[in-house]
Amino acid sequence: MNSESNCPVSRRGLLQAGAGLLLATALPSIPAHSASSSNDYKVAVAAGRARLTGPDRPATDVWTYNGTVPGSLVRLRQGEPARLVVENRLDQETTVHWHGIRLPNAMDGVPGLTQPPIRPGESFIYEFTPPDAGTFWYHPHANSLEQLGRGLAGAVIVEEREPVAVDRDLVWVLSDWRLTEDGGIASGFGNRMEAGMSGRVGNTVTLNGRVSETEAFRTGERIRLRLVNASLARIMALRFDGHRPVVVAIDGQPCDPHEPEGRRIFLGPAMRVDLVLDMQGAPGRTYEVVDDFYDGLSYRLTQLAYDARPPIREHPLDAQLALLRNPLLEPDLASAERHRLTLQGGMMSAMMGRGDMQGGMMGGGGMMGMGHGAVWAINGQSMTGDGHAGMEPALAFKRGRSVVLELRNETTWWHPMHFHGHSLRVLSRNGRPVPHRQWQDTVLMAPKDVVGAAFVADNPGDWMLHCHVMDHQMSGMMTVLRVA
Numbered sequence: 001m002n003s004e005s006n007c008p009v010s011r012r013g014l015l016q017a018g019a020g021l022l023l024a025t026a027l028p029s030i031p032a033h034s035a036s037s038s039n040d041y042k043v044a045v046a047a048g049r050a051r052l053t054g055p056d057r058p059a060t061d062v063w064t065y066n067g068t069v070p071g072s073l074v075r076l077r078q079g080e081p082a083r084l085v086v087e088n089r090l091d092q093e094t095t096v097h098w099h100g101i102r103l104p105n106a107m108d109g110v111p112g113l114t115q116p117p118i119r120p121g122e123s124f125i126y127e128f129t130p131p132d133a134g135t136f137w138y139h140p141h142a143n144s145l146e147q148l149g150r151g152l153a154g155a156v157i158v159e160e161r162e163p164v165a166v167d168r169d170l171v172w173v174l175s176d177w178r179l180t181e182d183g184g185i186a187s188g189f190g191n192r193m194e195a196g197m198s199g200r201v202g203n204t205v206t207l208n209g210r211v212s213e214t215e216a217f218r219t220g221e222r223i224r225l226r227l228v229n230a231s232l233a234r235i236m237a238l239r240f241d242g243h244r245p246v247v248v249a250i251d252g253q254p255c256d257p258h259e260p261e262g263r264r265i266f267l268g269p270a271m272r273v274d275l276v277l278d279m280q281g282a283p284g285r286t287y288e289v290v291d292d293f294y295d296g297l298s299y300r301l302t303q304l305a306y307d308a309r310p311p312i313r314e315h316p317l318d319a320q321l322a323l324l325r326n327p328l329l330e331p332d333l334a335s336a337e338r339h340r341l342t343l344q345g346g347m348m349s350a351m352m353g354r355g356d357m358q359g360g361m362m363g364g365g366g367m368m369g370m371g372h373g374a375v376w377a378i379n380g381q382s383m384t385g386d387g388h389a390g391m392e393p394a395l396a397f398k399r400g401r402s403v404v405l406e407l408r409n410e411t412t413w414w415h416p417m418h419f420h421g422h423s424l425r426v427l428s429r430n431g432r433p434v435p436h437r438q439w440q441d442t443v444l445m446a447p448k449d450v451v452g453a454a455f456v457a458d459n460p461g462d463w464m465l466h467c468h469v470m471d472h473q474m475s476g477m478m479t480v481l482r483v484a
């Protein structure tokens, strides 16, 4: 199997030792879609076709950024201004949200709240200077469930100023699709029963836009592997058979390098995890990468396939693994304001039990539902759809304040909760401290979880906060946090 599917994302990070050899033999050239100047991009949003399941299988009608799924890899440089011209060639409105990047509110891509939607035939210019290096992604925030479900997603790499010592820097954009027999995308977006349960989980998972049999490696390599879960609803728990991945960043933010608990890497929708993998497998052998998140539904994501060449080096590198931290302000826990955000609703909840499933519309009953068909709520409020003007914020903070949030999942379902505009220091889960000094913009909440998280409200504006299971967002698990 060729190695083109391993998008090489940085050459600056290549080690001197052995790099020339590796470059000549293993690395495809810089992908054609990378722009000439790495902070200046054109992104055309348009219909296209993709062979998701294999070269001789039927092609799928998809929606694309620059003609491919996933969309063009966007590579920016930390601290340097970026300009991204998005041109809408779909026949419906769209926007682009640069997920996880701490940018000015007007560039956040939420229709109604931060910008008017981009109408068909029109363009919008996103301009911002990414403060943090790391792994991010971009996707629509208009008709999100269908637009993401039809393929609109791409990775954003913000390069470190100082390169990291690895042989190759790879990104795996993982996407979940619900395909029909003949390769089409199944209709039925926004199915109400699914919305009240786990969301639209599909039947086909692609790695960089295709179902992957193998990914090519060489014994002795050190890999930085950037995982992006671009699924609508599928949660993943990845195991790398025969390997010991080290987590070095979560949601783009460096953490203390550590081996994940039980050697499983949890990736909720919209989450990113950067791994360092020392490829210590035997030449010529293959090793499985398995996703076993859902009981009884585990599947092989791909196989790590070693070529027959001798090891690139005798012993694993002993270069350090820790990435340089980004310029995030440490919240002052002693003086912080404290608030609670409670997640409510879903199938088999009191909220659903009030007849909402039958009625199809939120009644009064203490709910201040904005839209139709809410099945979820945050602090008793249901904001539905993709974004609105005039939404009363659930919480408002004075700029510069430290804030501690208690996130309470009162539902019996999982929710990856995404905060726009900020990264949160995750402090505790169910009363136990969370180690490794980790920051996240998307916090995966198991049923009944209680998570403590803190941040400095330093980015002014009205910011979305929602579940990234798209059906959950659309049906009420969304609100606004105001920093002024």
Ligand code: C2O
Pocket: 097, 099, 139, 141, 270, 418, 420, 464, 466, 468
């Ligand atoms: Cu990635 Cu509001 O979302």
Ligand code: CU
Pocket: 414, 415, 416, 467, 468, 469, 472, 473, 477
């Ligand atoms: Cu959810």
